[in-house]
Amino acid sequence: MPDKSSMSLMRRRELIIGLAAGTVLPFVPGCADNPALGRSQLMLISDGQLAQLSDQAWQDSLQRERVLRDPAYTRRLQRVGERVVQASGQTHHNWEFVVFDSDTVNAWVLPNGKVGFYKGILDIMATDDHLATVMGHEVGHVAGRHSAERASQQMAAQMGVSLLASAIGSSNSQYAQYSNDIGAALGMGVTYGIILPYSREHEYEADRLGVDYMAGSGYDPRQAVDFWIAMSTMNEHHVAEFASTHPSDESRIAEMRRHIQARGYA
Numbered sequence: 001m002p003d004k005s006s007m008s009l010m011r012r013r014e015l016i017i018g019l020a021a022g023t024v025l026p027f028v029p030g031c032a033d034n035p036a037l038g039r040s041q042l043m044l045i046s047d048g049q050l051a052q053l054s055d056q057a058w059q060d061s062l063q064r065e066r067v068l069r070d071p072a073y074t075r076r077l078q079r080v081g082e083r084v085v086q087a088s089g090q091t092h093h094n095w096e097f098v099v100f101d102s103d104t105v106n107a108w109v110l111p112n113g114k115v116g117f118y119k120g121i122l123d124i125m126a127t128d129d130h131l132a133t134v135m136g137h138e139v140g141h142v143a144g145r146h147s148a149e150r151a152s153q154q155m156a157a158q159m160g161v162s163l164l165a166s167a168i169g170s171s172n173s174q175y176a177q178y179s180n181d182i183g184a185a186l187g188m189g190v191t192y193g194i195i196l197p198y199s200r201e202h203e204y205e206a207d208r209l210g211v212d213y214m215a216g217s218g219y220d221p222r223q224a225v226d227f228w229i230a231m232s233t234m235n236e237h238h239v240a241e242f243a244s245t246h247p248s249d250e251s252r253i254a255e256m257r258r259h260i261q262a263r264g265y266a
């Protein structure tokens, strides 16, 4: 992470350049409508800040993990990923799909469209529909702006909304003091190197969006149910990181089935 003074300097420079070009609207912390979710979200983090932290987390992951240079794996991930992203409409991100050489059963997507799948999870995905299940779900978290919302909620809870508003409103340099807290709350910090578990509400939203993206990209949404059931039984035998952050209990499966029925995918 750059130190505080260089971060605030960078932000100020970006802001000046942006204002001169007329492209940057001043960021006002508050509630923002999310059309993908059809609801409004508490948003205390600007897109610029989110992008900066995501880029940092991505660079850190590329250094920490070993990238698998097997074209069969990489092409499969890219093929499915690009189709799902097209269907999601989230094409404004600069998407990148990387396979990590590890038996870890895990996958994650950063808010800037950087996608990491471990060899271990790809090996248990018998069909591309299974891959599209996880891809759709993860892209759903991006469309739902879930990590920014979670970080905003945590910031509000920790600091108190009025204190936070005054800190953010007063100056860029004071805002920069909170950058590390934001990074940690986003769950993609250098220290952790993992994506923190999401709330149940976020998981269900990502499931619904993921199923929609599967259908939109020509995959079979019913295979999402099969895959999550398989993941839950697998979790009983050995700890899979992905399953531990994505508990697929009965109500979750039932909710997914209900959505598939309601949309007419079945």
Ligand SMILES: [Zn+2]
Residues within 6 Å of the ligand: 137, 141, 198, 202, 203, 206, 246
């Ligand atoms: Zn999730």
